[in-house]
Amino acid sequence: MGLKDKLLSSYIALEDHLEDDSPLHELRSKAIKTFEAKGFPTKKEEAWKYTSLNSLLKTDYSIFPKQENAIEFKDVKKYFLHEIDTYKIVFIDGVYNSFLSETTHDKLDVCLLSSALNKSKYKPIIEAYFNKVAKDDSLTSLNTAFAKEGAYIRIPKNKEVEKPIEILNFSTGNEGAVLLQPRNLIVVEENAHVQIIERHQSLSENAVFTNSVTEIFAEKRAYVDFYKIQNDGPSASLIDNTYISQDRDSNCKVHTFAFGGKLIRNNLNFYQNGEHCDSTLKGITILENKQHVDHNTLVHHIAPNCESHQDYKGIFGDASTGVFNGKIVVEKDAQKTDAFQQNNNILVDDKATINAKPQLEIFADDVKCSHGCTIGQLDEEALFYLRSRGIAKKEARALLMYAFANTVLESVKIPELKGRINKLIAKKIGVNLGFNV
Amino acid sequence: MKYTEDDLKKELETKEYEYGFYTDIDSDTFPIGLDENIVRAISKKKEEPQWMTDWRLEAFRHWKEMVEPEWANVHYQKPDFQAISYYSAPNKKPKYDSLDEVDPELLDTFKRLGISLDEQKKLAGVAVDIVMDSVSVATTFKKTLAEKGIIFCSISEAIKEHPELVKKYIGSVVPQRDNFYAALNSAVFSDGSFCYIPKGVRCPMELSTYFRINQAGTGQFERTLVIADEGSYVSYLEGCTAPSRDENQLHAAVVELVALDDAEIKYSTVQNWYPGGKDGKGGVFNFVTKRGICEKNAKISWTQVETGSAVTWKYPSCILKGDNSIGEFYSIAVTNNYQQADTGTKMVHLGKNTRSTIISKGISAGKSQNSYRGLVKISPNADNARNFSQCDSLLMGNSCGAHTFPYIEVKNKTAQIEHEATTSKIGEDQIFYCNQRGINTEKAIALIVNGFSKEVLNKLPMEFAVEAQKLLEISLEGSVG
Numbered sequence: 042m043g044l045k046d047k048l049l050s051s052y053i054a055l056e057d058h059l060e061d062d063s064p065l066h067e068l069r070s071k072a073i074k075t076f077e078a079k080g081f082p083t084k085k086e087e088a089w090k091y092t093s094l095n096s097l098l099k100t101d102y103s104i105f106p107k108q109e110n111a112i113e114f115k116d117v118k119k120y121f122l123h124e125i126d127t128y129k130i131v132f133i134d135g136v137y138n139s140f141l142s143e144t145t146h147d148k149l150d151v152c153l154l155s156s157a158l159n160k161s162k163y164k165p166i167i168e169a170y171f172n173k174v175a176k177d178d179s180l181t182s183l184n185t186a187f188a189k190e191g192a193y194i195r196i197p198k199n200k201e202v203e204k205p206i207e208i209l210n211f212s213t214g215n216e217g218a219v220l221l222q223p224r225n226l227i228v229v230e231e232n233a234h235v236q237i238i239e240r241h242q243s244l245s246e247n248a249v250f251t252n253s254v255t256e257i258f259a260e261k262r263a264y265v266d267f268y269k270i271q272n273d274g275p276s277a278s279l280i281d282n283t284y285i286s287q288d289r290d291s292n293c294k295v296h297t298f299a300f301g302g303k304l305i306r307n308n309l310n311f312y313q314n315g316e317h318c319d320s321t322l323k324g325i326t327i328l329e330n331k332q333h334v335d336h337n338t339l340v341h342h343i344a345p346n347c348e349s350h351q352d353y354k355g356i357f358g359d360a361s362t363g364v365f366n367g368k369i370v371v372e373k374d375a376q377k378t379d380a381f382q383q384n385n386n387i388l389v390d391d392k393a394t395i396n397a398k399p400q401l402e403i404f405a406d407d408v409k410c411s412h413g414c415t416i417g418q419l420d421e422e423a424l425f426y427l428r429s430r431g432i433a434k435k436e437a438r439a440l441l442m443y444a445f446a447n448t449v450l451e452s453v454k455i456p457e458l459k460g461r462i463n464k465l466i467a468k469k470i471g472v473n474l475g476f477n478v
Numbered sequence: 479m480k481y482t483e484d485d486l487k488k489e490l491e492t493k494e495y496e497y498g499f500y501t502d503i504d505s506d507t508f509p510i511g512l513d514e515n516i517v518r519a520i521s522k523k524k525e526e527p528q529w530m531t532d533w534r535l536e537a538f539r540h541w542k543e544m545v546e547p548e549w550a551n552v553h554y555q556k557p558d559f560q561a562i563s564y565y566s567a568p569n570k571k572p573k574y575d576s577l578d579e580v581d582p583e584l585l586d587t588f589k590r591l592g593i594s595l596d597e598q599k600k601l602a603g604v605a606v607d608i609v610m611d612s613v614s615v616a617t618t619f620k621k622t623l624a625e626k627g628i629i630f631c632s633i634s635e636a637i638k639e640h641p642e643l644v645k646k647y648i649g650s651v652v653p654q655r656d657n658f659y660a661a662l663n664s665a666v667f668s669d670g671s672f673c674y675i676p677k678g679v680r681c682p683m684e685l686s687t688y689f690r691i692n693q694a695g696t697g698q699f700e701r702t703l704v705i706a707d708e709g710s711y712v713s714y715l716e717g718c719t720a721p722s723r724d725e726n727q728l729h730a731a732v733v734e735l736v737a738l739d740d741a742e743i744k745y746s747t748v749q750n751w752y753p754g755g756k757d758g759k760g761g762v763f764n765f766v767t768k769r770g771i772c773e774k775n776a777k778i779s780w781t782q783v784e785t786g787s788a789v790t791w792k793y794p795s796c797i798l799k800g801d802n803s804i805g806e807f808y809s810i811a812v813t814n815n816y817q818q819a820d821t822g823t824k825m826v827h828l829g830k831n832t833r834s835t836i837i838s839k840g841i842s843a844g845k846s847q848n849s850y851r852g853l854v855k856i857s858p859n860a861d862n863a864r865n866f867s868q869c870d871s872l873l874m875g876n877s878c879g880a881h882t883f884p885y886i887e888v889k890n891k892t893a894q895i896e897h898e899a900t901t902s903k904i905g906e907d908q909i910f911y912c913n914q915r916g917i918n919t920e921k922a923i924a925l926i927v928n929g930f931s932k933e934v935l936n937k938l939p940m941e942f943a944v945e946a947q948k949l950l951e952i953s954l955e956g957s958v959g
Contacts, residue, residue, distance in 0.1 A: 087549070091887075373876055388891035391858070397886040399897070406873035406903040416888045416895035 044098045044220075045080055049073070051104045052186055065158065068172055072185035079179035091364040091396040092306055092335040097278050100248045102220035104187075106134040110213040112244065114141060120209060120242050124457045127238075128206040130192045134213055135221045137190060141209075150195040151206055154224055157193040166195065170228055174256050174286040174312060181282050184222045184254040191224035191253075196233035196263075205236040205455055210253075212277070214245025225255040229263040236266040236455060243277040255283045259291035261315070266454055267295045272465060273302040275330065282308045289315025289344070296453060297324040298462055299334045300469055306335045313340070313347045313375075320349040323449045325462075327469045328361035328393075335364035342375040351382040354446045356470075360392035365399065367412070373404045382412035387419065387445065419445075439472040511560045514538060517665050520564060524634045524669075527641060537654035537664030544658045550820040551849040551881055554789045557728045557763060564666045564699070622682070629674040630685055633701050636672035643674055647705055651734040651771045651797070659730040659765040659791075663699050667732070670701035675710035675741070684939050686715035700731040706741035706776075713744040713939055727752075727762045729787075735770030737778050739800065743770060746938055747782040747794075754788035758816030758845070761788025768792065774800035774829070781937045784811040784821060793851065795824035798832035798860075805834040808934040813846030813878070822852035822883075827860040827893075836867040839931050842878040849881040856893040863890065869899040872930055 052073045056066075081098060082089040110133050121129065128151045131141040137153050144152045157163040158171075175181050192208045210223055229235055243249045259265050271279060279302055285293050299305050311320045326334050340349040355363045365384045386395045399412045419441045427437035443466060450466075453459040517538045521531040546556060623630050629640060637644050654664040675681055706712050716733075729751060737743045745768075754761025764787035770778040780794040796805030807823040825834035834854065842848040850869045871880035882899045904926050912922035928935075 376876070386888075388888065388893070391891055393889075393891060395886070395888045397884075397888075397897075399882075399884060399899070401871075401882040401899060401901055402879070403871070403873065403881065403901045404876070404879045406876045406878070408873075408901060408903075410902075411898070411900040412882070413899075414884070414886060414895070414897040416886065416893055418891065418894070 044100075044102065045077075047101075048104065048183065048187075049077060055105075055187065064168070065171075069186045069188075072177070072182040075177050075182040076179050076186060079182070082179060088337060088366070090398075091362075091366070092304070092333065094304075097250050097304060100218045100250070102218045102248070102250055103216050104220050106136060106216060106219060110134050110136075110215050111138070111140070112211060112213060117141070117211060117242070117244070120211075120240060122205065122207060122238060122455075122457055122461065125455075126204050128202075128204060129209065130207070131209045131211070132190065132223065133211045134216070134219060135190055135210075135223065149197060149200055149202060150193060152193050154191040154193040154226055155189060157226065158189075163193075166228065170256065170258055171226060172256070174258065174284040175254055175282070176284065176310070178282075180252055180280055180308075181254055184224055184252050184282065187222045188224035188254070191226070191255075193225070194227045194235070194237070196229045196235050198230045199232045200230075201234040202236070205238055205458075208237065208239045210241045210251065212241075212243045212245075212247075212249045212251075214243060214247030214249070218248040218250075221249065221251045221253075223251070223253045225253070227255065227257045227265075229257070229259050229265050231260045232262040233260075234264040236268075238268045238270065238455075238458065240270045241273055241277070241279055243274045246274065246276050249273075249277040251277070251279045251281075253279065253281050255281070257283070257285045257293070258288075259285065259293050260288045262290045263288070264291070265293045267293070268453070268455075268458060269295065269297045269307070270300075270462075271298060271302055271305050271334075272300040275301070275303055275332075277302050278304040280306045280308070283310065285309075285311045285320075287311065287313050287315065287318040287320065290317045291315070292319040292321075294321040294323070294452070296449065297322075297336065298465070299324065299326040299328070299336075300465055301328075302332060302334075304333045304335075306337065308337045310339045311341065311349065313342050313344055313349070316344045316346045318344065318347040320347075321452070322349070322351045322353075323452060324353045325446045325449045325466070326353070326355040326357075326363055327446075327466065328356070328363060329358040329469075331360050333362045333364075335366065337364075337366045339368045339370070340380065342369070342371045342378045342380060345374060345376045345378070347375065348379045349381070351384075352449055353384045354449055355384075355386040355395065356389060356442055356445070357386065357393040357395060358389040360390070362394045362396070364395075365397045365414075367398075368400045368402065369410060369412070371401075371403045371405050371408050371410060376405050376407045378405065378408040378410065380408070380410045384412075384414045385445070386416045387442070388416065436472055439467070439470040442470050443467075510563045512538075512562070512564055512666065516564055520666055520668065524637075526634070526637055529641075529645065530637055533649070533654070534665050537661050538666075540655040541658065541661035541665055544655070544661055546658050550791050551847065551851070551883070552789050552791060552818040552820050554763065554818070559662070562728060564668070626679050626682065627676040628679060628681055629672065631672055633667070633670040633672040633703060636703075640672075640674070643705065644672070644703065647734065647736050648701075648703055649734075651736060651769045652732050652767050657767060660732050660767040663701060663730045663732045663767070667699045667701035670703070670731070672702075673704045673712065673714065675706045675712045677707045678709040679707075680710065681712040684713045684715050698727070698729045698731070700729075700733075702731070702733040703736075704734070704743060704745070705736045706738060706743050708738045709740040710738075711742045714746070715939065716745070716747045729762050729764045729766070731766045731768075733766070733768040733794075735768075735778055737770060737772045737776035737803075739774040740776060741773070742777040742779075744779045744939070745770070745781070745794070747780075747784075749782065749784045749786055749790070751786040752788075753786045753815065753817050756815050758788075761817070762786065763788060764790045764792060766792040768794035769797065769824075770795070770805075771797045772800055772803035772805060772829075772832075775802045776800055777804040777806070779804075779806040779808075779937070780823065781808045781934065782810070782821075783934070783938070784809065784819060787819070788817060790817075790819040790821055792821045793823055795826070796834065797826045797828065798834065798863075799828045801829040802831045803829055804832070806937075807834075807836045807838070808937040809838045810841070810931045810934045811839070811848055811850075812841045813843070813848045815844040815846060817844075817846040819847070820849040820851055822850045824853040825855070825865060826853075827856045827863040827865070830859070830861045831863070832860055833864045834866075836865070836869070837933050838867075838869040839934055840869070840871040840880055841874070841927070841930070842871070842880050843874040845877045847879045847881070849883060850899075851883040851885075853885040853887070854895060854897070855885075856888045856890050856895070858889045860890050861892045863893045865893075865895045865897075867895075867897040869897075870930065871899075871901040872927070873901065873903050
């Protein structure tokens, strides 16, 4: 039985546990029908031209984890941003772990989607926001059909959250291969500020396939700073679908640090629905072995006077594959749009591959849109300069690579996180940089 | 009087197709529709040898199994391939010795197009192989070329007289089953040009072909094959205009270029098929497959000025097979009213130290859609490959669209790729700057548009630059000085 059939029959099992009359039920059955009709995407689809899911679909995943797995804090401490105080929402094999988490309902909601879906007091919010910006492509629909658990964050008007919020998804591998489908809903109300860090981490060699959907609503003048850390084991794969709806004067930033995993696909979608929105999409990708990372971004400029900035850097070693598929759409009414997209790549080894597809679709005339894409090597002259000053080749290369990625790193607003990513980069490049930033 | 961008826009919209006249020449036209018998009949009509008939039939069998591509960013009513007549040739087909013998009406057509054979013979030094409704009518300068050993004739003549060359190279760059339209063309091509430059010969003049679609309801299926043998050089020009017609006409051409070791081919096109009326009715469907292959140290350079056609689907490509080979692509695409263009190039780097340059300029006005679609592919063995791409779009008015779809695939770490794309309109500050220096708005727009496309216009051969300017004027009159 293929994974698709297994999912379809699992849905029937899931349906038995659901309330019949809930409006969500209707949403789910519609979503599963969409998934049934579309199936898993194949390379024949333009958006999936360079990424094949075939290697993931052969595994027999367990879809509903049977037992509650516990882990010790000391074993996973290093995955937390433990240097500072944070709110934490921790899931183990898709199940909420209250022991490791630190949630709140005091003035702001940092809690669980399951309670938001089931408690009547959250009903208006769920009705207003849930599945409102997510699109009905096959993988998102699959997630919608099975959506049970995930983070629910709501920041009320004018609230500036004093500490970052961490969302951590652990998989223990105790039950063999597992398919996880977390669903996050984040509502940031007028003039509220929030910083969120999201991480997926597998703790064993067993295969993990995560199909995650995150919906973010940034209302008037809201400020959202979102960091995705993707540094997972060689058997973990992730499909991250993030949808961001921006209201006027809002500012949203998403940083994606893709350092590891078997296959990662980031579908990052921004919709600028009001004037003077500012969107920033940045990423650093450093890969080795046979890793595959696909950044698929969309910035949809719907309203006038908005800005978007994209900057993705990639360093590809061994037989890794990097894909960048960035799309900027400027609608007819979105005059005075300023959209910029940049994608720079360095190929380190012979077997590495880069496929880039930066696209512009522009229907308005008074706009400033540009994109640039480069693929090249480290500058030999710069390398020579450093070496002539007594810096070993390896360190010199590392310094240059570090400098290459630095434009993205610079805009990380949480110092501890920045330090952490610095360490990750140093480890990835395989040297001690000899300085702390 | 103040000339503003709005005036320009209005002018662009109301601009009628200048070359929309119809020459009344008897044609013998085949019954409409397409099956194996028609393919055989075309082949027979052209007195082709058996191998050619078989080749066509093989292509036809592939074509029957293919479906029309839908990936391009264009929308149109698909042509009914059974409602087209696949062969049309001017009835009188004498071999001329001098221009006097040419049908006066035909000569008049060329006069109105601004092409005087005499003039070109004497002044420009251009040998023109005129293709009028698919059959080659007149070839000039054949003698001069023959002395150098250059073969420049219609492809049907080449099939008869140089079968060894045609057999060896036809379909070697664009195979029969390459794509839907190439397969169709391979099955039913009526005529086209053939050119062979022998080893070490530098072609002394620009070779040129003018195309016209003339008969209502006939598709134009040109096949061009240019072979530059080792160390040779040729510059080939292709230009076309077509009369106004309300029903869509299909143009599915195939151009194959073969540049052997150390050879250089420069291929320039000015395309000005009928773009359709202001309401988006009619116009030519231009589905063209153009591709060249470069052997060692060879160079192929494509230059195109695309101003016409209702729907354009065209990607002149280079396969850089030999080491140190060079591919270039320079393009200006102008769309207006309801025109749709999806054009660009493919640079496939296979050899070491291969280089390619892509400069694409898109200008969209009215309600048109202009897309650049390009592929740069560096294969694992293409060490030190280098590519530079630049795609700029200029938008006039906010009912049009400009799109960029570049594909970059790199499998070699020594590759160096740069891609850059911008979209803008003529800036108010740019016009203000010119005004401030005493240049009126009309001149300023002319200056800016001219400057915008100069990089590409400069690449056209001298003899052709005038024609190109003329055709650009038709689309953007008042803005090009």
